[in-house]
Amino acid sequence: MSHRPRLKPLARPKVVTVRTDDHGEPLFVRLPGKTARRVAVVRERWRIDDEWWRQTISREYRTVVLDDGAVLTLYHDLLDDSWHVQRG
C-alpha cells in the first residue's frame, strides 16, 4: 500500500475585497465575513515577478494598517486584477 501524503502549504493567500482610488491604491478592505475597514496608512510596498517559466506570478504587495489598528499584508495580483491577504 503506498502512502502519498501531500504537503499543505502554509500562508496560502485568501481573496479579499478591496476598493481602490484612481491610482490603484487600496482605500477600503473587507476581509471574508467581516465589515469593510478603511486603510489608514500604507507602510510598505514591493513587487514580485517570478516563475515565468512555469506559471507566471506577478504580484504587488503592500503592508497596510487599517483604521482599527490591524496590520495586513495585501497583494494585488497583476495578472487577474484580484486582491489577496496573506500571512508570512
Place this chain on the structure above:
Amino acid sequence: MAKPVSSAQGVPTHQGRGWAQNRTSADWLASTSNDIEWATRQEARASTSSSSRRSTGSSRQSRQALCLWLPTFELRLELVRSPELDSTSVALLSPGESTRRTVWQVSERAHASGVRPGQLVSQAVSLCTSLTLLEPDPAHYDAAVDTMLEVLTEITPVVEPAGRGRVFLGMDGLERLFGSPHRQIRRALRSLFRVFPSPLVAATRAGMAPGKFGAWVAAASARSGSPVVVPPERLRDFFARCPVGALPVDPLVISRLERLGIQTLGELRRFPEPSLVAQFGEDGKNALAWATARRIDPVRPQYRPRPIRVSLEFPTPVGMVGTLHGALDRLVERALARPARRGRSVTGVRMGAHLEGGGSWFVETVLREPTSDRERIASPLRSKMEISPPPKAVETLIVELTDFGAASTQTGLFDRTIESGRATSSLDFDQGEVPVTLRDAVKELKLRLGHSPLYRVVEVDPWSRIPERRHALLSFDP
C-alpha cells in the same frame, strides 16, 4: 565489424510495425545484453546480489524455459502512452545522465534517418530534425514490469525476470495443465492481454527450449506472433546457425570472435575447448558449453520482497537540493516507521521522483551493512543525488526500501527508549524516535477521527520570495 544477421535463422531484428529492422548482431546484443546476469547468475551470487531478488533454491528450478521478449520495451510503453507519436521519428533519452545526454532507443523512422542508440542528442537531432525526444520514465517502466510478472505468476510460479521486457518462465510439468508447448505459449501471451494493450502483446516474441539460453535464442529468432519451440533433441542443430552475438558473454569476447571470423555457434563448436579457454578464459569455456547444448541453465524463481514505498507530493515542483534532502529524511523516517519494516533492517534502498513536465528519475543503493538508522540510509542516497541529480524539478519524491536483512544490531537489546516514553528526554523527531506515549495518542485519535489530526511544519523552500512556498504542513503519523 559486425555484419547483418541472416534472415533465415537467428533473426535478431526488431519486427513489427514502426520498428527498426535489419539490425546488426552487435546492435542486437547492445540492445539486449545490458543485463547478461541471467545467464551467469549462480545460487551463491544471487544471495549476495545487489538486486532485491533472491533465488529460492534448486527445488523449484525448471529446465524447460519459455522466454518472452519485448524489444525496446521502454520506447513501446512510451508510444502506448502517446499514440500520436507512433508515426513520427521518436527517440528515448538514456536515463541517469544530466550533462551529456545520449539516445537510448529509437523508432524505425528515426533509425531510417540514421539515428542510433548511443548517439549524442546533438548528433541525433542533426541527423533527423523532426526527431521527438522523450525523457525516460523508469517508474512507469518498472510498474509495467511488476504488473507483467504478477500476471505471469498465475501461469507458473517459476518466473525469472531478466531486465525490462524480457522474462523467463519455467514450464516443467505444465503440459498436463495447458497442453502442447504452443498452447502453453498462447496461454502465457493471452494472460498479457490483461495488462498490456494488444499492439504491445502482438510485438512480444516467444521462444521455448531447454534452458534459458536456448529459450532466449528461440525468442530472438522468432517473429512476432510466431513463437519458436525447440525440442531437446533439436537444440544442438538449432544453435548451429545462431550468431555468436547471442552468447551472454562479455561483448569484447563477441567482438574478438567476430574479428577472428567466427560468426556462428556452429563455427565456434569446431574449436577444441582448451584453445577457447586459452583465448577467452571462463567465457570461452561457457560459450562452447552453450554452443554445444551441454550447458542448460534452469529457470530459477525469484523471490521479490514487496518494497516499502512512501512518497511525498510537493505543492509546487521543487528544484532546491536542500528541500529534497529534507523531504528525503522525512520519507526515510516514515518508511522506517511502517509496521511492515519492524523487526527487519534495511539493506537496499531506492529513491525516485516524478518530474515536472513528465518523466521520472531514480537512484538506487545497496547499504554497506544492514541498518535501520535514518542517517545511514539517507546519506548514500544524498551522495547519489549529488552525482546524478534529478534533471528537472521534482513533483513527487519517492523512497522505497527494497531489500531487508535481519533485525537490527544487538545494541537494540539494551535500548530501553522503546519501552518507555519517559526515557526519551526530548522529542527528538530528527532521529525518527517518537515517544511511545505520543504514538499511542496519535493511534487513539486516528481511531476516533479516522485520520491523524496532528501535523508537522516542514521547510519546503524557506528562502522563496513567495510566502506560500516557504513552509508546509505534513501529516504526523508515526
